[in-house]
Amino acid sequence: MTQRRIGLIRARKLCGHTQESLARALGVEPTTIRNWESGRREPQPAFRPGLAVALGLSLADLDQALTPPETDGVVSERAGEENLQLQAALSATGSGHRVDTSMAASLHDRVRALCDQYDHAPSALLISEAANLHGRLVNLPTQTTDDRARRRLHHAAAEVSILMGQVLWDASARRDQSGPLGYFTSAVHHAEAAAEPDTLALGRIRAGMVTLYGQHRPDRAATQFDQASRDCQAPIAAFALLHAAESFAFANQRAACEAALESAETLAGHVDPADPHAELCSPRTFARMAGSCMLQLDALPDAIRLLNGAWVQRKKSNAIVLSNLAAAHTRQGDLDSAAAHLHLAIDELERTRSGGGMKAAATAARQLRLRGFPRDGEVHDRLISLMAS
Incomplete structure (x- = not known):
């Protein structure tokens, strides 16, 4: 067959x-x-x-x-009862009373299954399915008379909007800003309608990342992250504060950066490891973000120590960690270590095609070349090949 x-x-x-x-x-x-x-x-x-x-x-x-x-390790086409429920939900848009809580739950489960693939698959292979689900979900909440179903649909629409913004931002190597911001704005709208403060905060955090990394406006981003840290659970609040700390580091505000890191670490200490959002403020996540802060502040020994405790994760952020380690070693004059970490970063990028990782690796490679590393051509050729593929 x-x-x-x-x-x-x-x-x-x-x-x-x-x-x-x-x-x-x-x-x-x-x-x-x-x-x-x-x-x-x-x-x-x-x-x-x-x-x-x-x-x-x-x-x-x-x-x-x-x-x-x-x-298929990305997303497979669903069959059987789930697809029948999905088709029933979609055909119900002309008669909203037929979209019940079971159908809403089926759609929400499909969104979460797709979200689970984010760290394991190139973003370009997720965009089509994410866009398909987003297009199906954004109007469904207005097509049901069931309050519980409506809230569940709003929640699913918020989560798929966040995912859509992430993969679009990533696949564009962080060049497209308006598209991702539009999706994150949509996520905030749906999260508010669903009365889901945690998802609301995550939408605001993602928007803040575009402001920080794309628009290079650390003061504005710090305000967004501070707003996101309020009225949500501890792991998400800590995640927001970690990004606020990085915003302060980008603005060379060391005291504010260290205060935000301390607040995030305090919150993280109260998080149950079994919490579904615990990874957002895990010791490795803290090390990754704090290491990035120290790199921005030119505290290189601290940056290397922290980043060495973060890069063992097999996640898309791993390429950023390795690239930041390469940049720190370059600044310290250890060019062989810098090149070794860049090769590891490229290994990760060949698996994930992370847009943020690609940008970080290109920056680190440029710094290595400026220092006159004699074998920088190997790194350069691998990056060019990766970008062209």
Whole structure:
């Protein structure tokens, strides 16, 4: 029995291609594209490089996109009862009373399953599914007469809006600011409607990140993070304060930075490790954020000590940690260690395609080159290859 290649279909739609336009780009018949997507035929080796270029994927990502749904590590197409419930919910938009709590819960579960993939998959492979769910969810809350279902739908819409903003921000290598901010604003709106203060705070934190890392406005970002730290649970408040500390570090306000770090650490000390948000203020997260602060403040020994305690995580942020370590070693004059950490960062980037990590690695590589490292060409070539793939 053939299986549809959901990843391939998703990648094609993400690039704005129809089956016909992709066929023209590759010089094949539309039936060839349909056969590839339906699983009836396998793209021959000669076609794969051109297909990867047309879809904006590396060959490794193309292989993943061609993986059948059952083994697709990103998101598989749901079947059975869940899809029946989902279709019932979507068809109910013309008669809102049919969207009940069970259907809302099914949609919310699907959003959370997709969110769980964020740290394990390239953002570009998540955008299409996230956009699909976002488009389905944003108007559903107004189409139900069930108050509990409405609140659940608003909550799901808030979470998928945050995810959509994250993957768009990441996939654009943090160049697109207005798009992600629009999604984070939508998340705040839906979280307020759902009366979910934790999700509201997370939406504000993500918006603050765009202000800090994209717009380079640390004073404005610090205000956003401070606002986000109020009226939410301790791990999320601590996460907001860690970012406030980084904002102060970017503004070279050491005393304010250290005060925010201390407040975050105090809050984190009261968090139950079993809390679903505990990772946001775990010792490793604290080390990653505090290490970044010390790097900005040029406290290099502290930065290296802290960052060495953070980089063992296999998360998208790992590439940023390793790149920051490379930058710290470069400033200390230990260029061999800097290059070694940059190679590790690129290893991570080949797996995750993290936009923030890509930017941090490029900055660290530029600093290494300016110091006259004799083998910087190896790092440079790997980065260029990665960016071109």
